[in-house]
Amino acid sequence: MILEIRNLHAGIEGTEILKGIDLTVKAGEVHAIMGPNGSGKSTLAGVLAGREEYEVTEGEVLFRGENLLEMSPEERAAAGVFLAFQYPVEIPGVNSAYFLRTGLNSIRKSRGEEELDALDFLKLAREKLKLVQMDEAFLKRSVNEGFSGGEKKRHEIFQMAVLDPVLGILDETDSGLDIDALRIVAAGVNSLRRADNAFLVVTHYQRLLNHIIPDVVHVLLDGRIVQSGGKELALQLEAEGYDRIKQAATV
Amino acid sequence: MDAATKTIEEFAGQEYKYGFVTEVDSDVVPPGLDESVIRLISEKKEEPSWLTQWRLRAYRHWRTMAEPRWPKVHFPKIDYQAISYYAAPKKKSEGPKSLEEVDPEILATYEKLGIPLKEQEVLAGVAVDAVFDSVSVATTFREKLSELGIIFCSFSEAVKEHPDLVREYLGSVVPYTDNFFASLNSAVFSDGSFCYVPKGVQCPMELSTYFRINAANTGQFERTLLIADEGASVSYLEGCTAPMRDENQLHAAVVELVALAGAKIKYSTVQNWYPGDASGRGGIYNFVTKRGACRGEASKISWTQVETGSAITWKYPSCILQGDGSIGEFYSVAVANSRQQADTGTKMIHIGKGTRSTIVSKGISAGYGQNSYRGLVRITPKATGSRNFTQCDSMLLGDKCGAHTFPYIEVQNDSSQVEHEASTSKIGEDQIFYCNQRGISTEDAVSLIVNGFCKEVLAELPMEFAVEAQKLLGISLEGSVG
């Protein structure tokens, strides 16, 4: 079992946003999370990654059987949780290669693995850049600074590929991607899929799920998972919108 | 108080690893200042009478002056009679100065500071003048440099061996009447470094002075004079540390640079004097006057400073751009953490035609630190077709610190251009979280983000020192965000 979320309640400054989430992700699975704006998808992703401003008020989260909520964000990263941000953050003056190598080596160190020197890292980075068809020049540019929207998203997937997580959480990685980029990103994610890892894919569009085929689709509404199903659920949502589900949920 | 602010507060718990004291026998003049003390210092240094007279003129002028109170810094009144104006480690023997003669305790001190003075161990390509309290204790690579006609020695030796050069240039950039602290320095300066690079010679190695304050209750008043003759070039670096003491200590130095036609001087400082403890007790008052004159056509002076230490920093390395087409640059990183106060910046005085200047200032404030940029760009009527570009960025860590900018711009002709850009940013929780999510600890994240913020300035430092400065920035902000 990779992820077990039980009755998770979380909020910010006294306002509850997640109102009792239950979700179990097994190794080898891809779960899609859909839901209207403001329903709490990014909040869920943030709570899993350890964003400090959210307060967990109830429930528990186990990551490979361990209490995830007790770990600091960097410990979670080291344990193999990766979040591809909906809004990747700019870090002026710090080049992408140095940034990612610092992260990778911190993670390796905490696992008792040997750190990669600049040359070995470059080799690894080059290989992973190909996966998302990004130019090597990005390694020398400041993290996310001046990147186009689509480039930022691809850069997230590139980082994910380098860090090779156990659980990859993608928060709307498809938003802002053109059709080709969507395919490239999806292919990148697919190539990372293995029997011993899992992905949680937050998206508004079924389009992405044509490429990254999910095992389960969940609908998040007002902080609760109101419906779960197979990949057909995404198609149904695309055709009907959230109205029917919203009505059903309020009854 | 949210978690991030709290952790930012914890950031003030910094460690200063150069705070040890060396046990040496010192020759210390009792505290107090009057004409007899100045005569005594001059006598101890066996100075010619013109220099004694110059000191006395400076002293008499100083007595008519008052401490400047315009900088945005606060400190209790300094009792100038409580300071000892001369401290020198006792020499084991007389005679020509060589490394064998330097007290092993002192050599060990520099070793501990990461500045080995034995030439075979020294960083390849760096010559060092080590100033311990009031005197220069060792200068490395002198012979090699002298083959090229480059003079690199302590100020005292220069007075003895190259009096004409000293007499010609001393006070020619910073006159003894310049300001309160410069006048005081002119009266009591004890030692420092002297460098002369002859016509057309490109100095093949970095020259550096390493300043160490050791003795208690002393002030350090060193003087550096650097002359690059026509077409010469030199890169010079100074580093500074001091023991941790509860009292404040005064450091009032003067640096004068002279660049003749076509000469280039690059002057870099990594200042890490003891900043005081987290509550603001102790630390160095760093009141320094640094100025360079681009005397000749197409000459260039470039200041780079990384100021992480001192309780109070008050300094404005400046350029007087006299020669047509001359260039002045100022790249600065100043950190004010805990209770540190920094009021620093530059003056660019454009006098020659077509002169250019660039100012890049990065101020970092953390804890209760107060950081001010103060800069003057003056383009005089004759300096037609001149340009200045100023970029002045501040970064705040936490919400108890402050950043202030005081840019003064005076353009007195129509054909010149001045550009000023300024920004203030808070180190973002988003940035830190993004780093955390990639496995980087908060401490490393702060160091990474701050170093990124300072990148343009660090890039100006010679390679070996850039690495050192990066580490220092990390250390001086350790614990600010946690």
Ligand SMILES: Nc1ncnc2c1ncn2[C@@H]1O[C@H](COP(=O)(O)OP(=O)(O)OP(=O)(O)O)[C@@H](O)[C@H]1O
């Ligand atoms: N830092 C915050 N401060 C105040 N409110 C917040 C904060 N973060 C999230 N919220 C609120 O919580 C709710 C859920 O936000 P969240 O970002 O999780 O939604 P989402 O499902 O990801 O939406 P979208 O599809 O637009 O990305 C929203 O109403 C949002 O305004």
Ligand SMILES: [Mg+2]
């Ligand atoms: Mg969202």
